Amino acid sequence: MKIAVEGCCHGELDRIYDAILEEERISQQPVDLVLLCGDIQALRNEGDLASLAVPTKYQRLGDFHKYYAGEKVAPILTLVIGGNHEASNYMWELFYGGWIAPNIYYMGAAGCVEVNGIPIAAASGIFKNDDYQRGRFERQPFSAGDMRSIYHTRQFEITKLAMLSRPTVFMSHDWPNGVEQYGDVQALLRAKPFFREEVYSSSLGSPPLQMLLNELQPRYWFSAHLHVEFAAHVVHGVMPQASHASISDNPEAINVDDDSDEELPPTPSVVQPQSITDFLALGKCTSKGGYLHVRTERNSFQFFEIPTSTDTLTQGRREVSLTYHKPWLAITQALDPYFSFHRTQKPLPLPTDPNLQNAVHEAMQKIDAQLATAEGNPLDIRIAQPFTRTAPTQSEYAQQSRKSIRTFLCKNLLTLDPYKNPQTEAFCQLAGIPNRINSFVTKQSTRPNSMSSSAQCVATPAAETQNEIRLIHAVGSQLKRKRD
Template structure:
């Protein structure tokens, strides 16, 4: 299976797909699946821009709304995770994962699927200590703080991911904390010198993702967020190299990493207690962070993995074969067992440890129950047979106003805002004139 991976999308779907199709033409090798590592920006219409946590000057429609509307179709099956610049209102609708548009599948806040025999897992969002142990308390319309906290990683989702068995591929937007020490950190600092303090204080990256890396040992880990290409190899156990990440203490510092184009204020560095990792195995993880989609390149990576679906995928045919996309049965079992702990309040009830034997036993029992339930079903884990894409909002570059029961174009919205600013300016000028007159009168 030939796989294309991309860093921060920033709404540039046309550019990404054009670059992949061009590489197919030049290499003569067909790409079977595309993996996007966050900041996807699934903007369906101008109203969704109000849930996008970026400064106003960066708010734009991008390409996604055309794929959502059906004007265009993703030419290759695409798996997506979320970052810190998303239409969070739409992502919340698919918290457990689902089709953002035809042929574009979102893994959810956390999720795992079977991709033609390859287990892919992913964690959306970025880490912030003050929200990590909270529930999913945000409500629409988002407050100035809620529009940012909604994409912050939660301990609930990290624990669920930590209960997986080893996935071949893991996707995250954030970097795992400390990963820079497993690669050429000197070259990284030449490209991004403003990371120097965070590297020196071990605060670059996400401690929860470091815990998952140490617990799961995925064969490949792909990230984005910091807008730089960076490769590293992580060695575990007695694989013959220093176990750079695994030897860390179970208390790790909070990474307040640079958030590109994000106006959120940084908070002080503080310690976060993490669960102990599972016993090490002599394995390695190949880590690669990719750049954002830009004319400078470095935002795509192509590689091949052997899968049971290869004979089908490699069959000579003009049409692009449909890669099997299945639910991960263990992830379904984990989701069901952990559901009683899910909170929609700020306060999160105490969560079990991933080392809890009774918790793991309940997950195994749930897997056995699913086996029985699916025994007489045909392809019961086929995502395409179970979930179907549905429009849940208007698909256009317009915004809806309940006042006028109609849609406003982007240009009309700009005019309304300009008019409001002009009225505010005139009102301020009039008030200054009155005060000046009163001063003269006295």
């Protein structure tokens, strides 16, 4: 299976797909899967800019809205994760994962799916210690602080991921803490000298992801975030060759060994098979390159039927399967009672806790029983979780002509009312959990995929008068933040 891995997207979908299609044209072999490692900036319309944590001068709509509206379709199945520059209102809508546009699947705050039977796990966001043990307390309209805390990784999601068996691929936006020690640290510091202090203090990257790297030991780990291309070869159970001692402030320093020291010959030992993770981080999508890596996984996925070299573009693009990972559904069900929507997080059990292990086992039995009576293939994500639009497309958003306070606020880039996404409801039903994402929305969005031009900027208003008051207060706060 041929996989294209990309670093930070920053709304440049057109450029990314053009580069991949050009590689296909040259190699005459199709790419089967695209992995985008965060900062997708999935802005459906200009109203989503109010939930994008970037300075105002860098706010731009990007390419994604064309894919959301159906004006363009991703040519290759694409899996994406969230970073620290996202339309957080839309990502929250699909907290458990879902199609953000046709053929572009968001992995959720944390998730695990199977592509042609290959388990791919993912963690969105970045680490910040202050928010790690908090619940998911943020609500729309997001305050300036909420707009940033919402993309911080939570212990709840890490605990779920820690219960997986070894996935083949792991995607994260942040780097695992310490992974740079398994690669060329000097080259990294030449490219990014301002990382030196973090490398010295062992604070570069995410400690929770370091734990997952050590525990899950996936065959491949792909990251982004730091806007640099970097590879590392992690041999689990073996200390990295790079060390802080080798990172000298003086690159011309010479290490002098005392040749008089006699060393005893090493004691022969039994060679044990070692688990290896190949780590690759990529930069952001720019004209300078360094953001795209196309890799043919032929030898690595030996447990799966890999296409032969006779497959060419002239034979047509293969459609790969995309299914739920059954253990992930069971883990989600077992840990759902711990899902906190408040600032405080109920103490979480360790992944090795016997009671939690039993809960996962029982959840798996329930899911198996449910699947046994279902028609067709209920694990097929394309069938179980069809793409549904909730917010207006950019074209519909731009056509708002009603001269009212709501139109004014739309132009000020505020889309305050959240949506209940049918895809989230479908996932929750399959996983056997209640859907509490945007549960205070009284009306679920049923916006058709082809929407009329009369669609309102806010699709699910509650009491009109109260909504207008909320909007007035919110736009005042938004404009004040811009002035400050």
